[in-house]
Amino acid sequence: MNRRGIGIGSASLILIFSVLCLTVFSLLTLSMANREKELSEKLESSVENYYAADSAAVEIAAEFLANSKNGKIPSELNGAIISSNGECRFNYSCTIDDRRSIAVKFEIKDGKINILSWQETNIEEWLPNDNINVWKG
Amino acid sequence: MKRKKTHIDTILVLILLCVFSASVLMTLLLGTHIYSSMSDSSRLTYNERTCMSYIAEKFRHNDVKDSVYVGEFDGLNALFLDTEEKGVVYCDIIYCYDGWIWELYCERGLDFLRTDGTKVIEAKSVSFRDLGSGLFYVEATDLDGKTSKLNICLRSGG
Amino acid sequence: MRKRIDSGHGLMLFELLIAIGFFAVFATIILRLFISAQQISLQSNNLSRAIMAAENAAECVKAGTEPAVFYNEDWVPSEQNESAYRLTLETVPEEGVSTTIITVKDKADTEIFSLTVKTLQEAGA
Numbered sequence: 001m002n003r004r005g006i007g008i009g010s011a012s013l014i015l016i017f018s019v020l021c022l023t024v025f026s027l028l029t030l031s032m033a034n035r036e037k038e039l040s041e042k043l044e045s046s047v048e049n050y051y052a053a054d055s056a057a058v059e060i061a062a063e064f065l066a067n068s069k070n071g072k073i074p075s076e077l078n079g080a081i082i083s084s085n086g087e088c089r090f091n092y093s094c095t096i097d098d099r100r101s102i103a104v105k106f107e108i109k110d111g112k113i114n115i116l117s118w119q120e121t122n123i124e125e126w127l128p129n130d131n132i133n134v135w136k137g
Numbered sequence: 138m139k140r141k142k143t144h145i146d147t148i149l150v151l152i153l154l155c156v157f158s159a160s161v162l163m164t165l166l167l168g169t170h171i172y173s174s175m176s177d178s179s180r181l182t183y184n185e186r187t188c189m190s191y192i193a194e195k196f197r198h199n200d201v202k203d204s205v206y207v208g209e210f211d212g213l214n215a216l217f218l219d220t221e222e223k224g225v226v227y228c229d230i231i232y233c234y235d236g237w238i239w240e241l242y243c244e245r246g247l248d249f250l251r252t253d254g255t256k257v258i259e260a261k262s263v264s265f266r267d268l269g270s271g272l273f274y275v276e277a278t279d280l281d282g283k284t285s286k287l288n289i290c291l292r293s294g295g
Numbered sequence: 296m297r298k299r300i301d302s303g304h305g306l307m308l309f310e311l312l313i314a315i316g317f318f319a320v321f322a323t324i325i326l327r328l329f330i331s332a333q334q335i336s337l338q339s340n341n342l343s344r345a346i347m348a349a350e351n352a353a354e355c356v357k358a359g360t361e362p363a364v365f366y367n368e369d370w371v372p373s374e375q376n377e378s379a380y381r382l383t384l385e386t387v388p389e390e391g392v393s394t395t396i397i398t399v400k401d402k403a404d405t406e407i408f409s410l411t412v413k414t415l416q417e418a419g420a
Contacts, residue, residue: 007307008306008307008310009310011307011310011311011314011315012310012314014314015314015317015318018318019317019318019321019325022321022322022325023325025329026325026328026329026332027328029328029329029332029333030328030331030332030335032332032336033332033333033335033336033339034335036335036336036339036340037335037336037338037339039339040339040340040342040343040346041339041342043342043343043346044342044346044408047346047349047350047410048410051353051410051411051412052411054412054413055394055411055412055413058392058413058414058415059392059413061415062390062391062392062415062416063391065391065415066390066391113415
């Protein structure tokens with residue numbers, strides 16, 4: 001009696017199973033790599049924006065100092081509004097992106113600039129979470 | 138003689154099937170190996186990046202003169218970030234304990250324990266150093282033993 | 296008279312050969328996808344590390360200290376002869392402001408990331 005072997009169709013089954021598995025793995029891997037790339041690009045733009053705003057803030061401070069040495073107190077420099085909050089104390093802010101900005105407070109003393117604060121602040125509206133458990137200890 | 142031929146045919150077909158199955162298996166193993174190594178690498182980079190970004194942002198949000206300093210909190214090396222609200226000075230303390238980076242926001246001067254904080258992100262250890270001139274050095278080791286370093290300079294001089 | 300090859304084995308052999316052919320084609324395509332995914336992942340990992348290295352260097356420049364300039368394959372600061380990545384710092388002094396352009400490059404001198412940082416030339420204590 002002739003045997004029919006292991007069975008016609010076993011090779012096809014192995015083929016279909018392996019192609020399905022490999023396709024799923026490759027698509028998962030590719031999607032993960034693309035997400036990582038997007039995240040890296042977001043980080044790149046975030047860092048670039050921060051340092052661009054930081055540099056702009058430094059330019060403004062330097063220009064203000066130069067102006068103050070000439071006896072001028074400008075109220076606006078490079079698009080940033082400079083306000084005074086006390087004798088020789090001033091503040092301005094530079095936008096980093098639509099969510100953050102750098103708020104600078106400084107004072108001029110003896111012809112030198114003294115940075116009081118150089119804080120990154122959020123300018124996006126903050127929505128509180130009402131479900132936080134507060135420690136009442 | 139006929140039976141031998143049949144047996145040789147069967148054996149040849151079986152061998153071919155086995156070779157095919159082995160190559161399929163090897164390809165599948167290669168694919169899973171690539172996926173798992175990428176996933177591990179992605180996880181490690183994410184942990185490192187998130188930890189350092191969190192600490193850097195903390196520095197940048199609190200860059201006020203004489204508000205940032207390194208000290209000891211409950212026997213642990215910690216970073217202190219002071220803020221003043223309505224005349225009261227509050228302290229944001231960042232430290233590492235029990236495989237986690239913790240954050241504790243409290244009024245300055247009050248006594249708290251290391252377990253009173255909130256867990257933020259997993260890390261084996263974090264050390265903070267004030268190098269002077271407003272430059273701070275942060276070294277963090279993750280749970281896999283990988284060390285990452287951060288330099289951060291405060292414009293206000295700390 | 297020679298008997299014909301057992302038709303069951305013949306069919307199976309034919310099916311096996313077709314399956315091997317199809318598998319070879321699919322495996323080539325899918326392995327290419329894997330390799331390109333791995334390359335994308337490597338590039339984005341390098342970009343993240345380059346960003347961190349450039350940021351560290353920028354902060355050192357702000358403080359007026361020397362940053363690490365050579366990095367090995369694992370992005371650990373190293374000596375020049377072991378380096379796989381290097382930072383170049385180009386300083387442009389101007390009136391009241393010093394501009395430093397930090398560029399991260401690989402062994403092939405391809406730019407991975409670039410950052411500009413400015414520092415005040417005159418600052419109070």
